Amino acid sequence: MSPRSYPSESRSLLSLSADSERTYYGATDDSGNTTPTSPTYPAHSTDKVARSDLAWVLAGLWSAVFLGALDGTIVATLLSPIGSYFNESNRSSYIGTSYLLSVCCFTPLYGRLSDILGRKGAMLLALSLFGSGTLLCGVAPSMDALIAARAVAGMGGGGVMTVSSIAVTDLIPLRQRGLYQGMTNILFGLGAGLGGPLGGWMNDTFGWRSAFLFQIGFLQIPILVFSIVLVSVKVSIPLPFEIQNQSLQTKIQRIDFLGSLTLVGAVGCLLLGFSLKSTEELPWDHPIIWGLFVASGGCSILFVLVETYWAPYPVMPMRLITRRTPLAVSMSNFFASIAAFSMIYNVPLYFSAVRLNSSTDAGLHLLPHSVAISTGSVFAGWVMRRTGKLYGLTLFSCLLGVLAAVLVSCWNEKSSQFHLWADVVPQGLGMASVITTTLIAMIASVTKEDLAVATGITYLFRTTGQVLGVSLSGALLQSILTAKLRERIQGPDALEIIESIRHSTSIIPELSAPLRRAAVESYADALRVVFICQAACNFICFLCCLPIQENPLPGTHEEQEARYRTQRLSYNSRTSSPDLESPSA
Template sequence: MHSDRRSSLGEARPLLEEAPPSYGATDGLDDAASESSPDEQQAMSKFSRADIIWILAGLWSGVLLGAFDGTVVATLLTPIGSQFKASNQASYIATSYLLSVCCFTPLYGRLADILGRKGAMLVALSLFGSGTIFCGLAPSMGTLIAARAVAGMGGGGVMTVASVTVSDFIPLKQRGLYQGMANILYGLGAGLGGPVGGWVNDMFGWRAAFFMQTPLLVFSFVVVATKVNISLPDAVRQQSLADKLRRIDVLGSVTLAMTVGCLLLGFSLKSSEELPWSHPLIYCLLVASVILGIAFVLVEKYWAPYPVMPLRLMTQRTPLAVSISNLLTSMSAFSTLYNVPLYFSAVRLDSAAKSGLHLLPHSIAISTGSVLAGWIMRKTGKLYGLTLASSFLTIIASVLITLWNEDSSVFHLWLDLIPQGFGMASFITSTLIAMIAGVYKEDMAVATGITYLFRTTGQVLGIIDAIRRTTEVIPQLEPTLRRAAVESYGDALRVVFICQVAINILGFIACLPIQENVLPGTHEEQEQHYRNRDNTDYRDDPDI
């Protein structure tokens, strides 16, 4: 069976039931939305304004919690390692979560089409929540690492399904603005996690930092369970649970997860354990990743009736360009975030607090850049020029960083990261909309999952590739040795920064093929847009 064919015309039906004209999103949620057209300002026939607010609150509270959890855990590594007398294993707490996120994120796109948005989100929240609670109860380091892996199984799904669900009832022309608001909440959660986690650890112990997430988790679960009522096609709704579960591409999911897991674990062990590429463990993991990747392609092409990652998506111009460019730019962005503080602590000999403070302008730029990108797409209905400009900003920032030296002014050291924040935030917003606009309606959920897969994989590779060494001893060295250590770090980091320039340039080139698709302003226009694509597709190439 050729799995890249659409299994039935029923699979091509719109995810949402056919709506009356002007089925647009309510725009009274924020001041910027008040500028919408009369059609956009009409309430949706299926969801009242209150319903939309509750749905967004349920989804975005999960997003905020996921970001909060990540930075909370980062502050707890030292006390956890000390209590279990296993400080050398503390880094695996973060690694296990990140690897799990990358492995399971792409699965939620198809899961959202099978179990529905509510069902997939509840699965994600259940895994994330149970893993987080088990972290607080963990009796040993090994148990805690396993619990973080369980949390990661749901953490990636929370982000993916939330994005998919919002796309169901927000027209594409406005979608970027809402993504920008979600990114602000994500940034808020990440910003609060560190200080709040540190305070809770000092006052009540590190276990309380996991348990304190329960109230927001319960809130998100209850709101999603009661308010997220988005209809799947009749053909899917009428199936029994057993029939729905049979639609899950188990073999494809397993081979995909193992392909990504072996690849990232090989790079992670190479970095954390400083093993050579020729080491049997590294070599076997990378070879296994290649073999499993080939097996995954064969499964998706010849076996799976409902592929977890349809190969036709990865052979289309826009999805392929979005995937590769997201992988590259995310890799560079996260390498920057980890290496810039290292530069200030190892080369400038600043305190840890001051080193981290240099990222503040960057964080502000991320929040404003994402919303600005959404506003531009809303006003112009265009995204191609915005995408290229955003990618170019990341190149400018990486070039500016490579020029840092002992004579660099304070002005440059504080502000050169701002283009990176603006560019990256705008880029991930515009490319997500480009992906959604460039695929068929029934592929939207899977395509969103693919976008998050490549983005999170790039993030993990960027973090793994970062130079992470202790710098606390440098200021205490005698002058000659201190100077040698500073120069060594400076030379090594300059090489890393130059590599980031090259990666950003490749990311810019990768996004050039992205197509400029119409961004509908209402759901009526959006459904017509998808119908036109479907009709054209079946007329021109009935074998797809």
């Protein structure tokens, strides 16, 4: 590699002098025109904050994260009674799908919004949308209105985690950042764990509508007010110099509306196509399915063109996503999320359909996985804080996911109880560690100006993988299950029996012995293929992590500021001559 080409990201940048900082963005040409690219922040915008102030800031941010996780699992328990109430049980899954689609589409937008409106403004917008959407759910007069209300809540939910992560990164040195991310995941897991039982109790006691209103009045409003007040008072991270004194109208003009629209179209059509294939059981050649995929492809092409040539402040800068480490982190998060959420949704199905356990027992088998997620995230943060390294830990964590999927795919009628409870633990440990280490790797590989956008990109790939993990595994499972059932069940009523088995596992114990065995073996065969595909996704995640480069993790704010300055200098030196190698080289 030429001495003037893109330097290795593993090179220490802290040894360079802070005096060598030059202007990074907003270059002025010979005519005096300034070319806008990305904002330039104050040199000391992340000075160390008082410990008491930091505690209050984190309380405000993390309470919103806890509330989002709590709300998600509460709503999940209400799907069946809501469907029965409106007499539209066949559409109840859209309540969850609309929320997830909205989260996926709007998550990356908050990265750029946090640079334009500030961390405080972006978080307050997310909290307002989230609270408004949940309130509308409680008074929704129809299933369509409820689905739309969940989409509004998703617009805010997509920003809560993203902006919270960005704000914490502004305040915490990278070497300690992983440990704080682990604490965030503990609160997220706690909220998700409490939501299911709480949602069931509220539904049984007050009914589903009263459960929404009770949740709003006694949980969401107090927590949202607490979070909004703390964010308003305590979150005071300066905007970039060129944005601080601009009017609201000028700030709004910096938003990449065309890029945002094409991104929403690309992601939304793709996820909606897979969701309809899974929930409505439409064939792949159905006009709606391939039409959505074609629309997604067209929007993707337009999005790349807009971000490359037209958008002055792109929501997803192509110069960033084509770089080695950001691209590797994005793809690893995508495949890790597919594998993780496929595991979360299909392990309980194994115990319900193959082991014929009750729903409660099936759900309990995920408890070790939930504990492992919290443990793995905190452990990864502790290792990074102690060693300042993340590359070896990342690869080891990926292999844990491969091991777990292989072990689960080997389950059979002779598997011991130890394996049935313990084999999911490596998946939880590995997934939590990977998403923690790769987030830090992404943050460490970009400049301060790109920090918010890069975080939004990471969450976009992660949430997209989560939705696809559920949709694709469901479509694959149903395809194989149908084929296996048709092989094993014959006779005049075979079609009706097969359809009943596919749509409800609760009837399997009531079938005659031959039919029950056919159903159990068909589910076992189909789930084995799904688990093998999970192992493949985890291995692809491992391959995607190989290009990630080890960057120094600053242990103090002073070191971090020095590193940001030298990164700007490094970027200038790479872009000052047209014959330099591409950053993606």
